[in-house]
Amino acid sequence: MKVSYYPGCSLEVTAKPYDTSAQQVCRSLGVELEEVPQWCCCGSSPALKMDGLLSTALSAQNLVHIEGQSVDKVVIPCPFCFRRLLSAQEEIQADQDLKTTVQNVIQAEIAGQLDIQNLLGFLRYDIGLESIREKVVQPLSGLRLLTYYGCYLVKPSGVTHYDDGEYPVSMDEVLQALGAEVLDWDFKTECCGAGLSLSKTDTVVELTRRIMREAKFKEADALVVACQLCQANLDMRQEEIGKAEDTDMAIPIIYFTQLMGLAFGLPAKQLGLNHHLIDPISLLKSKGLA
Amino acid sequence: MHRLKGHPEERRFLEEVIEKSGQNLLECLQCGKCTGSCPISSQTVGGPRQLIARILHNMQDAALEDPTWWYCVSCGTCANRCPVEINMYQVATALCEMAEEAAVAPCEPAIHRFEELFLKSVRKYGRVQELKTVMQFNMRSFQPFKDAKKGLQLMLKGAISPVHFIKGGAKDPRVADIFTRVEQLKQGEKAHES
Numbered sequence: 001m002k003v004s005y006y007p008g009c010s011l012e013v014t015a016k017p018y019d020t021s022a023q024q025v026c027r028s029l030g031v032e033l034e035e036v037p038q039w040c041c042c043g044s045s046p047a048l049k050m051d052g053l054l055s056t057a058l059s060a061q062n063l064v065h066i067e068g069q070s071v072d073k074v075v076i077p078c079p080f081c082f083r084r085l086l087s088a089q090e091e092i093q094a095d096q097d098l099k100t101t102v103q104n105v106i107q108a109e110i111a112g113q114l115d116i117q118n119l120l121g122f123l124r125y126d127i128g129l130e131s132i133r134e135k136v137v138q139p140l141s142g143l144r145l146l147t148y149y150g151c152y153l154v155k156p157s158g159v160t161h162y163d164d165g166e167y168p169v170s171m172d173e174v175l176q177a178l179g180a181e182v183l184d185w186d187f188k189t190e191c192c193g194a195g196l197s198l199s200k201t202d203t204v205v206e207l208t209r210r211i212m213r214e215a216k217f218k219e220a221d222a223l224v225v226a227c228q229l230c231q232a233n234l235d236m237r238q239e240e241i242g243k244a245e246d247t248d249m250a251i252p253i254i255y256f257t258q259l260m261g262l263a264f265g266l267p268a269k270q271l272g273l274n275h276h277l278i279d280p281i282s283l284l285k286s287k288g289l290a
Numbered sequence: 291m292h293r294l295k296g297h298p299e300e301r302r303f304l305e306e307v308i309e310k311s312g313q314n315l316l317e318c319l320q321c322g323k324c325t326g327s328c329p330i331s332s333q334t335v336g337g338p339r340q341l342i343a344r345i346l347h348n349m350q351d352a353a354l355e356d357p358t359w360w361y362c363v364s365c366g367t368c369a370n371r372c373p374v375e376i377n378m379y380q381v382a383t384a385l386c387e388m389a390e391e392a393a394v395a396p397c398e399p400a401i402h403r404f405e406e407l408f409l410k411s412v413r414k415y416g417r418v419q420e421l422k423t424v425m426q427f428n429m430r431s432f433q434p435f436k437d438a439k440k441g442l443q444l445m446l447k448g449a450i451s452p453v454h455f456i457k458g459g460a461k462d463p464r465v466a467d468i469f470t471r472v473e474q475l476k477q478g479e480k481a482h483e484s
Contacts, residue, residue: 009418013454040416040465045364046405047412050390052310052383054472058412061468083366105471155366158375165370191329195363198427199400201436203361207329236440275449277440 003122004071005033006062006085008078009041015078015228017272021257022077022119024271028135028264029127033075036065042084045195056098057105059088064108073115075122077257079152079227082118087159089114118153120226120256121162124170129177137265139179142287145259146220147171148211149188150230165189171226171256178263187214194229197236208237209244215251221283222252224259231255235277252280262289303350310384317374318342324368324378330361338368338378345381354389358382360398391480403430413469416462421454 011019026033039062047055062085066074076082092099093112103110123132149168157165166189172182193200193207212234215223225231235253242249253276261271268290273280284290308315324338331337335357344353364379389396396402407426411418421441428436444450 010420012417013420014450016449038462038464040462041412041418043412044408044418046408048364048379049359049362049382049386050405050409051472052380052387053475054409054469055383057468057472058465061465101475105468105475107467107471151363151365151367156369156375156377158369159366159377165366189367191363191365191367193329193363196330196361196401198424199398199404200361203330203332236437239440272449275444275447277443277447 001030002032002034002071004036004066004069004074006036006039006066006074006076006081008076008081009044010078010228014232017258017275018077018228018231018255021255021261021271024266025123025257025260025264028261028266029123029131031127034069034071036062036069036074038065042081044080044084048084053101053105055084056088056091057102059085060092060102060110061106061108063089063112063114064106064110066114067111072113073117073122073126075117075119077119077226077228079118079150080229082116083152083160086116086161089116090159118162118226120153120170120174123260124174129173132174132260133177136178136263138263138289140175140259140263140287140289141179141181143180143259143289144183144219144221145175145180146183146185146215146218146223147175147188147256148223148225148230148234148253150194150225150227151189151191153226154189171224174256175224175259178259180259183218183220185214185218187211192230192233194227194233197229197233204233205237205240205244208234209241212238212241212249212251213245216247216249220251221287222254222280224254224256226256228255231276238278250278252276252278252283254280300348303348303353304345306388307345307353307381307384310387311377311380313376313378313380314374315342315345315376315381318346318376319373321373323371323373324376327367327371328358329365329367330363331358335361338381341378341381342376351394354385354392354394355397356385357398359385360396360401400431403427409469411458413466414461415458416465417459419454419458421450422456422458425455 043055043058154168155165163170193204238249258271322339325331328337341356341358359382362382369377411423
């Protein structure tokens with residue numbers, strides 16, 4: 001199966017492990033990812049906040065590039081890019097005037113009929129749990145995991161149309177198919193505030209603190225994420241949280257694609273598992289998984 | 291309440307926010323589920339319910355100087371829980387654009403600085419140069435060594451490359467053109483209005 005792949009800016013620089021693990025996992029599952037030629041930034045939250053037309057136009061520019069690829073499906077690992085491109089396509093479809101304006105701005109025609117999917121949803125539903133299970137050579141037994149979906153993948157439901165905005169389950173199902181033990185908790189979609197990580201660090205430390213305190217209480221081995229902003233934020237801020245709570249706080253934050261790769265028998269280093277601040281390798285070694 | 295019996299002039303601001311955001315704030319029940327769910331509402335940041343109340347009462351200055359929409363990270367939690375499905379991050383966009391038009395100084399300069407630097411990078415390179423933007427932000431905020439230890443650790447692990455702090459990628463003039471055309475369009479609209 002061949003699909004278009006829109007990595008987004010973070011996956012080129014700060015979230016390389018997400019990109020490389022996603023690529024390898026898809027290859028293992030017989031999916032060919034064709035990167036969108038000449039893709040550009042979707043504008044992320046700054047464009048969405050500061051300039052609605054600019055935000056829609058940047059997404060539309062990417063939609064046009066994808067439409068040129070002659071595949072009808074695009075898979076997006078970054079939850080923000082996923083929600084923004086999906087939402088932009090819907091906005092353009094619903095409003096003819098907006099469509100005309102956007103087309104003038106990007107100086108290209110847009111069809112607006114793409115099947116836009118996030119990577120987790122694509123693997124869970126299009127590839128399916130059965131195909132994932134078939135590839136497992138090293139079950140992740142003995143790993144106690146919490147799933148953390150963050151915001152943009154599922155919220156608001158009226159925009160993402162994906163899983164459940166309050167209590168999603170798709171990542172839990174994937175990890176269970178890999179043989180891991182998935183713990184239950186109430187913080188699956190609590191916001192970690194990553195967008196304010198630089199400008200309002202205190203706010204973000206407080207938000208991540210609530211999440212990590214609960215993760216520690218649940219005695220999880222690791223938190224599993226599908227968003228590079230959540231990953232960076234939760235990985236980076238645990239040192240401050242530990243100081244504030246006067247406790248050791250070092251729970252690895254791992255991408256679901258890295259765990260899929262590990263279960264498929266790929267080496268930990270090749271999946272970038274050695275590139276996180278809180279090193280998951282010793283944990284994985286103690287479970288005989290790396 | 292102005293929304294029910296106000297003079298048309300008193301409803302002007304409210305109507306403009308509704309039109310620009312596409313969100314029918316007149317349906318707001320003021321139930322407060324939004325603010326109760328909002329990750330950024332605090333003792334100093336009032337949250338979505340109060341912001342909507344200000345708009346409904348035509349309190350233009352208070353609404354355009356409300357830190358809530360600057361802080362909004364568009365997590366979508368309020369929209370998810372709102373009984374009448376008001377999408378607040380669309381309201382944030384409308385208010386941000388209106389504040390700029392009215393030349394209201396950003397009440398949260400640090401958030402504004404980050405968002406501007408981010409878009410500047412996109413405009414120049416087509417893709418945001420994350421680490422360069424982080425560096426620029428920390429320099430301009432007079433805290434050049436903020437999170438430097440973590441950056442160094444990630445570099446030593448080979449997770450990030452020092453090159454990315456200094457050097458940008460290839461430039462993408464097509465993206466710069468999009469920025470320019472959006473600007474021209476807005477200037478044209480402004481000229482048309484005046």
